[in-house]
Ligand SMILES: Nc1ncnc2c1ncn2[C@@H]1O[C@H](COP(=O)(O)OP(=O)(O)OP(=O)(O)O)[C@@H](O)[C@H]1O
């Protein structure tokens with residue numbers, strides 16, 4: 001390759017090379033799985049139930065220890081789960097967003113500023129004092145995202161964040177995440193079964209048999225998966 005060509009090669013913020021993972025039972029979930037998400041892009045990960053999507057995300061987030069292969073991430077990682085009730089731990093919105101900042105040892109003024117900035121990024125600044133129990137599912141997911149933004153995460157991982165949302169909140173969330181990715185230079189990997197969400201992505205991966213079997217433009221992948229559902 002001509003050295004000048006490298007200028008046009010996008011940098012990957014999420015890189016997985018030949019990752020393997022087996023459960024203690026011996027069941028192998030990932031078999032030399034590789035993928036790369038370019039920095040500043042919003043990619044989706046699809047695959048049938050049990051294909052290993054959540055396992056892969058947990059490995060990326062460091063919630064599971066990898067066994068062989070490589071994982072490289074550029075920047076701090078935030079994780080948004082399918083069920084926000086498993087993620088939001090404090091009684092109020094502001095306290096929950098601030099909770100993730102404890103380890104950063106910031107001053108009170110800095111914490112307040114980070115919380116205000118993160119809540120305004122997800123357009124929920126007015127809910128800062130609201131108890132968590134009084135939020136809708138979509139609002140809870142946005143609070144979980146605000147927590148990651150407050151921690152200045154550059155890589156966001158989403159494991160079916162819209163699975164429990166109604167169709168309107170679903171599309172609000174996916175479009176808002178796309179805007180955040182584009183306005184803040186964040187890189188996001190989003191697991192979904194909902195094919196209409198692919199319209200908001202820059203690209204998509206299909207996980208099957210423990211490895212990525214298709215990657216790239218979301219539209220052909222969407223057509224292929226829709227045909228599989230129809231037949
Ligand atoms: N803690 C565990 N111990 C043993 N096997 C597990 C464990 N968690 C998941 N598995 C198995 O690993 C495989 C992959 O599971 P995973 O949850 O990653 O799939 P997924 O693609 O996220 O599925 P879904 O679309 O249903 O969320 C499945 O066969 C599952 O039964």
Ligand SMILES: [Mg+2]
Nearest residue numbers: 053054055159
């Ligand atoms: Mg899963």
